[in-house]
Amino acid sequence: MEKADLVEKIERLKMEKKAIILAHNYQRPEIQDIADFVGDSLELALRATQTDAKILIFCGVNFMAETAAILNPDKKVLIPDRNALCPMAAMLPAELVRLYRKRYPDAEIVLYVNSLAEAKALCDAVCTSANSAEIINRMDSETVLFGPDLNLARYTMRFTEKKVIPIPPFGFCPVHKLFSREAVLELKAMYPDAELLAHPECDPEVWEVSDFVGSTSKMYKEALVSNADKFIVATEIDFLHRMRKSRDDATFIPAYEGAICVNMKLHTLEKVYLSLKHERHQIKLPKKVMDSARNAVEFMLKK
Numbered sequence: 001m002e003k004a005d006l007v008e009k010i011e012r013l014k015m016e017k018k019a020i021i022l023a024h025n026y027q028r029p030e031i032q033d034i035a036d037f038v039g040d041s042l043e044l045a046l047r048a049t050q051t052d053a054k055i056l057i058f059c060g061v062n063f064m065a066e067t068a069a070i071l072n073p074d075k076k077v078l079i080p081d082r083n084a085l086c087p088m089a090a091m092l093p094a095e096l097v098r099l100y101r102k103r104y105p106d107a108e109i110v111l112y113v114n115s116l117a118e119a120k121a122l123c124d125a126v127c128t129s130a131n132s133a134e135i136i137n138r139m140d141s142e143t144v145l146f147g148p149d150l151n152l153a154r155y156t157m158r159f160t161e162k163k164v165i166p167i168p169p170f171g172f173c174p175v176h177k178l179f180s181r182e183a184v185l186e187l188k189a190m191y192p193d194a195e196l197l198a199h200p201e202c203d204p205e206v207w208e209v210s211d212f213v214g215s216t217s218k219m220y221k222e223a224l225v226s227n228a229d230k231f232i233v234a235t236e237i238d239f240l241h242r243m244r245k246s247r248d249d250a251t252f253i254p255a256y257e258g259a260i261c262v263n264m265k266l267h268t269l270e271k272v273y274l275s276l277k278h279e280r281h282q283i284k285l286p287k288k289v290m291d292s293a294r295n296a297v298e299f300m301l302k303k
Contacts, residue, residue: 006269007034013276019055021272022047022068025216026236026264027059031272035059038242040217041067041113042128045297048072057276058283059267061086066117067126069283070293077283080271084263086114091171092148094118100145100167107143107165110136111296114173115148117285121292125299129200130215133159135300147171155200155207175261176201179234181209184255187232191253194230197222198255202234210234223247236261 001009011034014020022044023035032038037047041064048056048068056077058065061084069077092111097119101109109123112132120126127135133156136144143163146153148171157164179202188196188209197219198210207213212222216239223231223243233240234255243252275281285293 001270001273003030003269006273010034010269010273010276013273017055017276017279018053019057019276020051020053021057021059024060024064024264025220025239025242026261027238027267028265029238029241030269031059031267032238032241034269034272040128040130040215042130042215043217044068045071045113045128046301048077049301055276055279057272059272060084061089061261061263063089063114063116065283066285066293067113067120067297069285070117070120070290070297073290073294076279078275078279079281079283080268080275081266082281084266086263088114088148088171088173089116089119091168092116092119094122096168097122097147100165104143104145104165106141107145108139108141109145109167110139111147112149112152113297113300117289117293120296121289123296126293126296127300128215130217131300132156132200136160136162136164138299149173149201151176151203152200154204155213173201175236175259176234177203178256178259179203179206181205184232184234185209187253187255191230191232193228194232194251194253195222195226195228196232196234196255198234206234219243220246223250223252235259236264238264 020036023038065079110125111123113128145167147167150166150171153166196210197212198207230251232253237259240252
C-alpha cells in the first residue's frame with residue numbers, strides 16, 4: 001500500500017474510532033508526521049490524560065504504552081508492534097526492586113519512567129529525565145534508591161543533597177552509550193559556533209563538555225529559544241526531525257549518525273494502520289499492578 005493511501009486510511013479510522021496517535025521523539029519521521037502529539041515520556045504521559053479519545057495508539061516502546069494504560073484504565077491503549085521493548089527497562093525487573101527494598105528498608109524508591117509496570121508498582125514515585133531531581137527532592141527519606149539508568153542517577157546527584165543509590169549499579173541506554181567525548185569534541189572543533197545539546201542518559205564525559213544537558217523536551221525548548229543557528233545533538237537520530245520542522249532556519253547536526261534505537265523503529269505506518277483497524281496489541285496489565293503503579297506515576301504528576 002502506498003504511503004499516501006496508508007495515511008488517508010489511518011486518518012479516516014482515527015475519526016471513525018475516536019482515536020489519537022501519540023508518538024515519541026525517537027519515532028520514524030513518517031510516524032511523527034501522522035501523530036496527533038509528539039513528545040518525550042513526560043509530555044506523552046500528560047497528554048494521555050488530557051484527551052477524550054477512546055483509543056490511544058502509542059508509538060513508543062513498551063514501558064511508555066504501559067504508562068499510558070496505567071493512567072487511562074478506561075481507554076484502550078494499543079501499541080502497533082508489541083516487540084518494541086526497552087532494553088534499559090528490562091535491566092530492572094520487579095524481583096530486583098524487591099531485593100533492594102529489603103536491603104535498604106528506610107530508603108524510598110524513585111524509578112525512571114523507563115521501567116516496566118511491575119517495577120513501577122513497587123516504587124514510591126516515578127520520574128522522567130525532565131524532572132528527576134525535582135521528584136527526588138520531594139521524597140521524605142534522605143536516601144533514595146533510583147533506577148534503572150546509572151547516568152541519569154549521576155546527573156541527578158548534581159541537583160540534590162539526598163544520597164542517591166543507583167539500582168542496578170550498571171543500568172544504561174544502549175543508544176546513549178554510543179556517544180563519546182572525543183567524537184563530540186571533534187564536532188565542536190568543526191562547528192565552533194554550534195551549541196552542543198546532550199541527553200543525561202549519555203556518559204558524564206559527554207555532558208561535561210556539552211553546552212546544554214536535558215531531556216528531549218528540554219533540548220527541544222532550548223533549540224527554540226537559543227540564539228544559536230547550529231546545534232550538535234547527542235541523542236537518538238530521529239529527534240532531529242522534530243527539531244528541523246520547528247526551526248527550519250537552523251542546522252541540526254547529529255552527534256553520531258548511528259545513534260538509532262531499533263526498538264523505536266519497529267513501528268511503521270502499516271503497523272499503525274493494522275493496529276487501529278483491528279484494535280490489536282492492546283496493553284493489558286493486572287489490576288493490582290495498574291493500581292499500585294498509578295499511585296507512583298500520579299505522585300510525579302502532582303504539583
